C-alpha cells in the first residue's frame with residue numbers, strides 16, 4: 001500500500017507490531033504499549049520536523065496558514081489504515097498532533113508576520 005520509494009510501509013509495519021489479541025497479561029500488554037509508544041515518539045518528532053519545513057515553504061505558514069482541506073485529506077488517508085479507531089477520534093488525535101507541530105515550528109523559527 002506504501003509508495004514504492006517509501007521507507008515506512010504501513011501494511012508491513014502492522015504485521016511487525018505486537019498483536020493485541022495474543023497478549024494475555026497486564027505486564028506484557030504494558031510492555032507492548034511502551035514499545036509502540038517509543039516508535040510513536042520517533043514518528044511524532046519526525047512529523048513535527050517535516051511540518052516545520054512545510055511552514056517555511058508555504059506562502060503563509062503557522063496557525064495563520066492552517067489548511068482544513070489538507071487536514072481532512074490527512075485524516076481520510078489515515079482512516080484507511082486505522083478503521084478500528086474511526087475518523088472522528090482520528091481527527092481529534094490529528095488536531096492535537098498538528099497543533100503541537102505548529103507550536104513547535106513557531107518556537108524553532110519564530111515568524112514576525114503573526
Ligand SMILES: O=C(O)C(=O)C[C@]1(C(=O)O)C=C[C@@H](O)C=C1
Pocket residue numbers: 051054055058065066067068070071074097098101102
Ligand atoms: O500541509 C500543510 O499545509 C501544513 O502546514 C502541514 C500541516 C500538518 O501538520 O500536516 C499543518 C497545518 C495545516 O493546517 C495542514 C497540515
